[in-house]
Amino acid sequence: MAKTVKTWGYHVLIEIDQLFNAITGGGADETLSSRTYRRAVLIQSKPKKRWRVLHKIINGLFFDKNHCRTAWESEINRKQYPADFQ
Template identity: 65%
Template sequence: MAIPNKLKRYGYHVVIAIDQLFNALTGGAADETLSSRTYRGAVFAENPKKRWRVLYRVINGIFFDRNHCKMAYESEISGKQHDERFKAVQRG
């Protein structure tokens, strides 16, 4: 039963890494997902650019979740996507 959990965790981290790479390639921070960056651009900006508002709707639509970008941002803030081994280093 541990193998599927390891495989799932591995897949999750690979998807996050690809997302972060794409974000970095498009001018964003290396350790942030595009969804989180989009949320910041669409919601927190004083005068959000149209591209962020459109991308916000597109990304949320792709995931069939109107709160996907918001949850991605909150995950970035809380470090939810960090591996348990990294969290142990942070605590200690």
Template identity: 65%
Template sequence: MDIQRKLKRYGYHVVIAIDQLFNAIIGGAADETLSSRTYRGAVLAEQPKKRWRVLYRLINGLFFDRNHCKTAYESEISGKQHDERFLAGR
């Protein structure tokens, strides 16, 4: 693996960790990103609260991707953000 790819991977994991830390600080699960939690709250909840619907639009808008939160949720479910060393036993 070349150095540029290693740095990109490192940066990706750091950003995910910061996102998960922020989510935990505001009352979410330690191993879930705010985007994933927002998708669950805005789309998957039986009666979504207004704050989750607003945050859903805001986050998707910030990333210029109308499916960002959904993709984040799907990544959580599939374990995409996990290091391959953790996936070896699957």
């Protein structure tokens, strides 16, 4: 039971993050952390200052200097999907 509630809570948090990302102009199936990593780090030309600042803020909020990168990797590897979708 506890694992089910934990999994449910995780998925709800991911969905809220995806909703916020979509509201701010991002894709509906991507988290803001992943989008921020793409825009602040992976962009080939000079990234905009807002993405670089947001990258530092989000990583700081999670006390993890690699949070955005990990979120992006999770998106690429579809780790947030249920097992039957992977």
